[in-house]
Amino acid sequence: MPTATSSKTLPPSSHAFADIIHRLEAGGSMLPDTPDNLKQIIGIYKAYAVPMDFYWRGLLYISERVFLNPLPAFKYFISDEYLDRPNAYAGDNADLRIWRGQADAHPELREFMAKGELKRKLPKWMHHLWHDRINMEFAEACMQAMFWHDDINPKFNAYLDSDAYKANADGAIRAYFKGNPAMLGLYKLFPDLFLEQVKRLSYYANLGLFWEVMAPVFFEMSDLYDEGKLTTVPEAMDFLVNGIFAIAGRPIYHHLYVGDECYEIIPKSEGFTWLYEAALPYVEAVFYRTSPFRGTKSYNAQAGQVPSEPKDFHYGILYADLFPVGSAGIPPTLLMQDMLHFLPDYLVEEYQQHTRGADDTLIQLGVTFQRSMYNVTSAVIQALRTALLYPLDDPNPQHLKANRDFFEQQLDRFQRPEARLKDIQQQTYR
Amino acid sequence: MANIVEIATNTEGFSTLVAAVQAAGLVEALATGGPFTVFAPHDDAFAALPPGTVQTLVDNPPQLARILKYHVVADKLFQADWSISQTLTSLEGSPIPIRAALEVKNASVIAADIEADNGVIHVIDRVLLMG
């Protein structure tokens, strides 16, 4: 990424986060470029990638196989076929071979699935009930957020409401419940109920296809760091920016498999792309908005503690207060628990040295995750700037002004008191 | 005169665009339909995209077609026909804002008003992306 000259041609920004804006204009990230930040975010990308390798497989398994199973007690017990399913963007037969890494499930993931935290081989259902497993609930919460915030994915949602989609879903539902008069009868009685569930499953597929790409990207970053080829935070960000572009055109689709038969509920030919129909809605829904989580903090909507407009929601990781408050309904807590199992040694060591060491590793890694997601968000902002606006070294001051306006507009969202942008500027925030 | 596809094919510097149009299966439509205004990114514009971008698109024709349609307006518009802060509606459905003279969205027009049988071509220096 070329370094910018904007600061020479434009007067300094008067934004509350002027420093950060100048850093973005210089091709940097919202996260300060320190060796500690780099170590933290790369380490957590790796710890995130392993459960993510499960999430995307699980999401696709549910959307393509479990589908409308009325009693989906085993929906998290994904089949071997899905564990072995080659990642479309990793492995030797990948569609696009820019990230190394293997196509099937990561070995650390397989080991954890077999033995869990207990380090003991027990029947799957025991690990499941003991919650000694990957918390798919987190993935579902993210999916739910994307599904629920229905204003951020207009083209995709318009298709979900179209007659073509209805016809496809109808075919799929009939095929899935073939020979099941009870469910078919119910379908006849409440067709919209079934349709709504299929729409939800389409979002499972959407998110699954999104994460299928992110997992090898994060693994690759971790490998590059280990090899000493990723040395600064902006480099890490640029790697993500390039990744976003490289994969932007990946189709987003929803298929259902009944036996070997494939039913296209959202065919690839609809032209939905990874960047527009998955990545950008995901960032908006999950990083920024989500929804108030159940937990020991209670929100009083009457007192205005919950915004009246969903677009003003601010419960995503960029705003999150990372103290886990202990109830199972809190998705970030689940993710932290998942990442805890796959921390690289250097992060385990780092956490030992700060605050309460092993006792509050969950919080420390949560804060690290927050830092890393500010970096991912920076990558998205820079990617959007590249796609929609101008290079950072553009000679035209008008263009630089447009870039700055864009950056300022993006950072305005972090002026809320809940936002952690200010905190992550300090290494003492842990 | 020739149609849009012929002009593009016969002009230096549009090999990527032509290949993309072929991959997306839009040759027929662009050659016979119309009238169109096509914002044709130069080869350098495609080359400026991060590695892999074009390949992923070429591998997935429907997605590629969508991006290409964003470069087409279903009308024959010469540069004199649009003005600053006007918004054109692309074939893809998304708007194309005009922010400055000799610019289309964030791209600069390198060569304007190349007339064809079924429309007009404006050569631009950057691939346009929706959003």
Add this chain to the structure above:
Amino acid sequence: MLSPLIWLPITGALLIAFLPTQMTAKQARSGALAIAGTVLLWTVWLFTQFDLGNATFQMQEFLPWLPMLGLNYDLALDGLSLMMVALNSLLTWVAIYSSPDKTERPRFFYSLMLMVSGAVAGAFLAQNLLLFFLLFELELIPLYFLISVWGGPKRDYAATKFLLYTASAGVLILIGFLGIAWFGHSFDFSYESVLQVQLPLQAQLILLTILIVGFGIKVPLVPFHTWQPDTYVAASPPVAIMLGGVLAKLGTYGIFRFGMGLFPEAWSIVAPGLATWATVSVLYGSITAIAQKDIKRMVAYSSIGHMGYVLLGASAFTKLSLVGSISQMVSHGLILALLFHLVGIVEDKVGTRQLDVLNGLMNPLRGLPMVSALLILSGMASAGIPGLVGFITEFLVFQGSYSVFPVLTLCCVVGTGLTAVYFVILINRTCFGRLDSQTAYYGKVSADERVPAFVLAALVVVLGLQPSWLVHWSEATSASMVAAIPAAETVQIAEAIPESKL
């Protein structure tokens, strides 16, 4: 047999203070802890030697000292003294254990703590009025230093206030004691002989009033309480444990021993007034505690309320209420020590005691979850939740007093309700809610800091489930004290028995 309780700590204090070797803070603490531990073990051994059936004084020790003044070294033990001595030994050990390693001028600190402990033990054991007075005064000076040197903000003010109040209390007590001699025309100050002195009722009333006011300052009773919150708040947690857990008991002990014990006839006349006074104290302490924003101050005011129950039970002087009162002194000592210790940890880790600032300490990862849990336990114990020692003793007091002072007892029951109110406020603000992630980088609570809390909490629970281990030591003594009080009152109690059994 009893002397070691006095001389072990005092010798230890002198050794720690003057041993001509280098001593680190840790060593000084270990030394003090060893001495306090020995005293505690000695106390436990005393329990095994104590004759439960014997209502009179046991294990008498006598050494003539200044016979012409009537001052002799005369120690003995009954059920009341035993409980007080045990409380003193235990809380001394707890207070020393809970003193931080980093205490400044450690040798001086620990020797003063031991000094206080020895003097207080002596006061509880003294069978001679003047000896009691001497030891009562002796404890004052070390405490003054403990507050003014190691205290928090406003410690000088608090220490001076403490000194002035306690000294005035001392003067009143001395006047009372001298009055006994003067009215009784005998200058033998031994408890045995003073008991034999027959005084006119009027003189009894005057002396009793003087003594009650004198000891009432120490308890403290409203309106002589104003030194107490300031002092407790300014004192460091170990010192506050000694002050609230042990020293306050000197006041109630004095009222029992030298008020009720010496002037039974006058006592039965004064009792209704005293009960009213106690009730006012209870309600005042509880209501004021609700208004506090500083948790230590809140605990201090709660102490005023709880000491009121002791006096209520004493005023009712039924056997049950008296046993309840004596046990209440112990249970209050345990609970208050636990509270002060926990509040001390909170202040040390979080850096504030303000209810408005504290929040969410229950957080399992960055809060103080164990401290919060124990805080809740002690709050429950203090508010008299069944199953904990606070319930047992308060219930005994109320059960014993209701037949005599039904209205006042009910008012005091309302007081326990108010206790629940302020402890819910305290616990809700402190432990629950959301921990502020911006500021919550609190230090870990070490195992060492938890030990005293665990010991006290265990006692609070065990004695709550098995109250006879607490209660039966003082039954004989209580019975004999009640028996000394004129019969008119006992008839009244007898009439009320069916009612109290309902």
